[in-house]
Amino acid sequence: MVDPTIVKTTASEVKLTARALLDTLAPLMQDLSHDLPDTERYRRLLQSLRALFPGDAAALLRLDGDTLVPLAIDGLSSDTLGRRFRVSDHPRFAQLLSSDEPTRFAADSDLPDPYDGLVQGIAGKLEVHDCLGCPLFIGGRPWGLLTLDALDPAQFDALDMPALQAFMSLAAATVSVVERIETLERTGEEERSRAEEAFRQASGQHRRDFIGSSDAYKRLLEEIEIVAASDLTVLVTGETGVGKELVANSIHALSARAGKPLISLNCAALPDTLVESELFGHVRGAYSGASSDRRGKFELAHGGTIFLDEVGELSLTVQAKLLRVMQNGQLQRLGSDSEHKVDVRVIAATNRDLAEEVRAGRFRADFYHRLSVYPLRVPPLRERGRDILLLAGFFLEENRSRLGLLSVRLSADAQAALLRYSWPGNVRELEHLIGRSALKALAAQRERPRILTLTAADLALSDTPDASGKPPLADEPEAVEKDFRTSVADFERKTVLAALVRHKQNWAATARELGLDPANLNRLAKRLGLK
Incomplete structure (x- = not known):
């Protein structure tokens, strides 16, 4: 039985002229032989789609497991690129992916539209009323979707189906070219092609902190690739909430040790009396309560990586013992005279200025130099520009699902407020802000809305400059604090x-x-x- 919410287009409708079709598709065909960035190929693809089939918004999404990831948008709010659409949460997407041909949804369909509230520049009109989606196949497998949406319910009544089919063939060719280029790059530079996947695996979610397109984000990605290919000790620095642990996880995931353990220890979470036991283990009777022999984190990480978070919190005594292990790979369990040999890569992280801690006598100079063989700074959120909106989109979609809403969106003044703010708590602060603001805004509604719009007032952010006294997002080079x-x-x-x-x-x-x-x-x- 045919789903009454779906309307299939037919070839009997109004046709585009052959000239118009050729004029639009010819540049795209020429692009196939040109060396272009992926983002530019996709941008031109969507521009051509809207030129042939006028609508209010278009998007290209890649299927990543059970989630659709936007690669390019045209006419949708910036935060859409940061959203991750779980197919099981969006019945329209599921319907489109289950078909092998373009599908148009009726204006009165009761299936919620994922883009409601996200179309740009339309005052007062939030819901999409004409929706068309086309699955893309590469090598006979579903690769993703092209979507075209309009607020006018009759926008696609005169759609030329043969022209759309021709465009879809060219879209699939464009995507295939990108895939082939990436395959060739993988052949020559395996680490680069694995970086984004390692980020996803390291985060344990769908690109959480590692969503972005800013220069600062790209530089971080490049540095992770470089140091992961070595076996050097890495000191990850950065402010609270920037994602230092995810960076450490990514380095391990990209390294030759990826198949071995990654053991983490928060050095600030343990009292001094237990740090040595946690790091090096102990033997029975080493101290009160030590009822049996126990291996420490270094022995558990043998062959793999140990991540020492908040390493600046370690006492000078523990630093000296750690230095010995890092220098010769030998350790002694607490209460034992026997030595154990370990092969462990060390990645440490801190939000402190360890050079200043050394000058103040609170951190050993020899241990600091041993840790910082490769210092890697994670940029604060205020230096990542419009990545803020992409990350906000990710958290908005998370909260939409959690609150059971059709859509959660940002108003224009809310987006501006996010970009103005200095983000002392970085990505973690942004995540909590979006969740808290969505919940409070929903509680303030008399009736449960289909689309929840967060305004600048809901976010309640201060417009004050950051701690340096400069406006956030200032385009200035990083301050040099080293000699x-x-x-x-x-x-x-x-x-x-x-x-x-x-x-x-x-x-x-x-x-x-x-x-x-x-x-x-x-x-x-x-x-x-x-x-």
Whole structure:
């Protein structure tokens, strides 16, 4: 029995002229042979779709497991790119993916539309009334969807079905080109192609903190790829809530140790009396309550990675013992004279300025230098520009599902408020803000709304500048807090590492690229702690 909420278009409707169709499709066909960024290919694809079939919004979504991920949008709010649509939560998407041809939904369909409230620039009109979706197949498998939406219920009455089918074939070819390019890049640069997937795996969710397109986000991604290919100790720094643990998880997931354990320890969560036991283990009778032998985190992480979060909280005594383990791979369980050999990569994280802690005598200089072989700074949210809106979109969709609403959206003044704010708590603060604001705004409604709009008043954010006294999101270079020698050493280390990755750890080829004598490169590598 045919679902009465779905209307199939037919070839008997008004046709586009062959000239108009050719004029629109020809540039896209030429693009197939040009070297273009993926985002630009997709942008041109959606622009052409709306030129041929005028509507209020279009989107290209890739199927990632059980979730549709927007890759490009045209006419939808910016935060849509950050949303992750679980297919089981959206019956229209499920219906589109189950078909092998374009499907148009009737204006009075009772299936909720995922884009209600997200169409840009339409004052007072929030719900989509004409919706068309087309599945895309690559190699006979469902790859994703192209969607076209309009607020006018009769917008697609005169749709030219043969023209749409021709466009869909070209859209599939465009997507296929991108997939083939990525396959070729994987052949030559395996680490780069694995980075985004590692981020998803590391976060345990759908790209949570690792949603973005800003330059700061891309630089972080590149650095993670570089250091993951080595076995160096990494010191991840950044403000509270930026996602330092997810960065550590990503480094492990991309490394040669990915199949081995990743053991985490929050150094601030344990009293000094228990830190040694947690790190190195203990033997029976080592202290009151030690009723049996117990392996510590380092032994559990043998062959893999240990992540020391809030490493700045460790006492000087524990720092000295950790330094010994990191230098020679040997440890003693608490209360034992026997030594155990371990092979563990260390990734540490802190929101403190450890260089300042060293100067103040609260942190060992030798331990600090051992930890910061490769320092990696995670940028604060205020430096990530419009990534804020993408992340907000992710959290809005999470709360829409949690609250059982058709849509949760941001008003224009709410978006502006998010971009103005300095975000001292970073991504974690944004997540809590969206959840709290949605719940309070819903509670304030007399009747349960189909579409909940969050305004700047609902967010209740201060417009004050950040702690530096400068407006948030200022486009300025990162402040340099290191001395000159340290900055030069960091630059040399990263340059050598990047070349090593390109040449698959071949030191001779690296020396040739850098224009160095192999013996000089060997001495430099030892000075930088790379050998």
